[in-house]
Amino acid sequence: MTNLAERDLTQPSRRGFLKGAAAAAATLVAPGIFLYRTGQAATSLSSEARWGLLIDTNVLSEADVDACVSACQREHGWRAEPGSKTDAQWIRKVKLTDQETGHQKFLPMMCLHCESPPCVDVCPTGASFKRADGIVLVNKHICIGCRYCMMACPYKARSFIHETLKDQLPVAPRGKGTVESCTLCVHRVDRDGANAVPACAEAVNRGERKAIVFGDLNDPQSEISQRLQELGGKRLRADMGLNPGVRYQGL
Amino acid sequence: MRSLVSIPRLLLLAALGLAPLGILDAAEYEASGFGEIAVPSPERPARAEQCVEPVEVMRRDHMKLLDHQRDETVINGERDSKYSLVGCMNCHNPASESGEVVRYEDPQHFCAECHAYASVKIDCFECHADRGLEQLQQGKLDTGFPAWSGNGAGLSSATLGHRLEVGQ
Numbered sequence: 001m002t003n004l005a006e007r008d009l010t011q012p013s014r015r016g017f018l019k020g021a022a023a024a025a026a027t028l029v030a031p032g033i034f035l036y037r038t039g040q041a042a043t044s045l046s047s048e049a050r051w052g053l054l055i056d057t058n059v060l061s062e063a064d065v066d067a068c069v070s071a072c073q074r075e076h077g078w079r080a081e082p083g084s085k086t087d088a089q090w091i092r093k094v095k096l097t098d099q100e101t102g103h104q105k106f107l108p109m110m111c112l113h114c115e116s117p118p119c120v121d122v123c124p125t126g127a128s129f130k131r132a133d134g135i136v137l138v139n140k141h142i143c144i145g146c147r148y149c150m151m152a153c154p155y156k157a158r159s160f161i162h163e164t165l166k167d168q169l170p171v172a173p174r175g176k177g178t179v180e181s182c183t184l185c186v187h188r189v190d191r192d193g194a195n196a197v198p199a200c201a202e203a204v205n206r207g208e209r210k211a212i213v214f215g216d217l218n219d220p221q222s223e224i225s226q227r228l229q230e231l232g233g234k235r236l237r238a239d240m241g242l243n244p245g246v247r248y249q250g251l
Numbered sequence: 252m253r254s255l256v257s258i259p260r261l262l263l264l265a266a267l268g269l270a271p272l273g274i275l276d277a278a279e280y281e282a283s284g285f286g287e288i289a290v291p292s293p294e295r296p297a298r299a300e301q302c303v304e305p306v307e308v309m310r311r312d313h314m315k316l317l318d319h320q321r322d323e324t325v326i327n328g329e330r331d332s333k334y335s336l337v338g339c340m341n342c343h344n345p346a347s348e349s350g351e352v353v354r355y356e357d358p359q360h361f362c363a364e365c366h367a368y369a370s371v372k373i374d375c376f377e378c379h380a381d382r383g384l385e386q387l388q389q390g391k392l393d394t395g396f397p398a399w400s401g402n403g404a405g406l407s408s409a410t411l412g413h414r415l416e417v418g419q
């Protein structure tokens with residue numbers, strides 16, 4: 001049996017140790033003041049705007065849709081990796097054929113940036129999220145690659161990276177083991193706001209001919225809202241009530 | 252049964268094999284070269300006189316700044332910060348003697364030099380570009396794409412400002 005009084009004299013007491021530890025933590029925190037400063041400077045994104053796209057399939061030819069896809073590939077540096085059985089699917093070409101008349105239509109399909117995105121509902125880590133301005137993204141820093149969101153998305157908008165990648169572009173970091181999808185060219189949106197033109201729109205719009213219109217769905221004066229008011233726009237699978245931010249005309 | 256018997260035998264062999272390492276005396280240790288591992292001193296970029304924070308702060312806290320900034324960028328869309336990783340790579344991008352881009356796996360890479368020494372794995376460059384914008388525009392991409400167009404699409408004003416400074 002140890003004599004308690006004797007041990008108190010020769011060894012630091014538990015209380016004393018805890019006191020010392022608390023003091024050390026305080027002094028360690030103090031030099032980190034700059035972190036507080038960056039925390040204050042942080043901007044929070046405005047939820048006033050809700051960004052969306054209006055795609056006029058009456059104007060788009062097959063070549064136009066191909067141009068959309070390759071423009072997206074150039075902008076973000078993705079492609080079908082050699083030997084891969086699962087291609088990246090930021091944007092893809094969809095062909096619709098009327099069986100009776102043989103009439104064909106081509107449209108670009110990508111993440112539709114739903115108001116109530118199922119991919120966000122199912123994500124176990126919160127990596128799949130909707131920004132305040134309505135853009136649905138994958139936060140790849142916390143994506144664990146479980147691919148629940150790919151299962152949940154009714155538009156098959158997401159894809160998984162199986163390969164080790166090299167030479168990613170600064171505007172589109174991508175890496176093995178994470179899910180990715182269309183970002184609505186979020187880097188351009190953050191820079192240009194309502195005047196932003198996503199790469200796919202840039203590839204097919206020429207002067208007055210605007211096949212893909214980007215804009216603020218919440219602003220009734222914006223071009224996209226005016227066009228939607230005038231000619232309407234289809235929400236794909238509107239029955240699911242997801243209210244996509246990407247609308248189609250001519251379907 | 253045979254495999255069960257062989258496990259202790261293997262352990263014994265391993266112990267015998269490792270034993271000589273434990274009996275290095277001082278002279279042998281000197282000769283082994285273990286004592287001569289140099290503390291890394293990565294080359295400072297010639298381009299800028301001063302990093303975004305004092306060197307002591309960057310050395311100790313660069314990972315905290317980047318960690319904070321990545322969330323600000325991804326979630327809040329803040330792309331103008333001086334703490335962006337693109338900004339880092341614009342200055343800290345040494346080219347090798349042959350003019351080739353130094354990749355992050357290469358011990359000459361600015362980040363790799365200390366991280367190899369401290370044995371801390373960098374995950375950043377498995378997704379992010381490990382080089383500066385100018386190098387990206389020089390047509391040395393492995394992805395099969397032409398050199399990055401570099402028309403400034405999507406780059407923050409801080410980044411563009413940097414490019415103006417270096418005369419592009």
